[in-house]
Amino acid sequence: MCYCSSNTPFEECCGPFINSSHLPTTAEQLMRSRYSAYCTKNAEYIRATYVQNEQQHHSVEDILAFADVAQFIKLEIIDTGSTSEASYVEFKATYIAENKVCMLHEKSLFVKESEQWKYLDGTILPTLETKIGRNDECPCGSGKKYKKCHSN
Numbered sequence: 167m168c169y170c171s172s173n174t175p176f177e178e179c180c181g182p183f184i185n186s187s188h189l190p191t192t193a194e195q196l197m198r199s200r201y202s203a204y205c206t207k208n209a210e211y212i213r214a215t216y217v218q219n220e221q222q223h224h225s226v227e228d229i230l231a232f233a234d235v236a237q238f239i240k241l242e243i244i245d246t247g248s249t250s251e252a253s254y255v256e257f258k259a260t261y262i263a264e265n266k267v268c269m270l271h272e273k274s275l276f277v278k279e280s281e282q283w284k285y286l287d288g289t290i291l292p293t294l295e296t297k298i299g300r301n302d303e304c305p306c307g308s309g310k311k312y313k314k315c316h317s318n
């Protein structure tokens with residue numbers, strides 16, 4: 167199943183966007199594919215889907231560094247919609263990093279540039295981090311102990 171928690175196979179969900187055979191037709195599709203690109207460590211795709219003016223501020227190395235530290239385990243779409251300037255997607259992305267469960271709760275803005283959806287920027291909302299013990303059940307829901315699953 168696709169990384170983005172859609173319950174659809176990767177090849178029928180974010181895969182075609184990430185391998186550039188199709189363009190996302192909605193902002194939510196682009197948001198989901200960027201999430202899946204973090205899961206598959208496809209930093210080039212993440213960089214290329216920022217609006218042109220933002221790409222210079224996000225190096226492939228920085229994106230990859232975050233993708234290496236953060237192991238994403240769940241995506242929830244909270245809300246989607248549009249204003250006259252942009253479309254927005256509010257989401258909660260859960261990931262494991264440095265023995266903590268962290269959540270990125272963000273309202274992202276997307277605009278079309280040359281007919282393609284691009285990520286403009288986002289507002290990050292505060293969340294809590296929880297420490298994970300090595301013998302705790304892994305937060306990814308596998309039923310295994312953390313030390314035998316997502317611990318690294």
Ligand SMILES: [Zn+2]
Pocket residue numbers: 168169170171172176179180181198199202
């Ligand atoms: Zn997907």
Ligand SMILES: [Zn+2]
Pocket residue numbers: 304305306307308315316
């Ligand atoms: Zn796990």
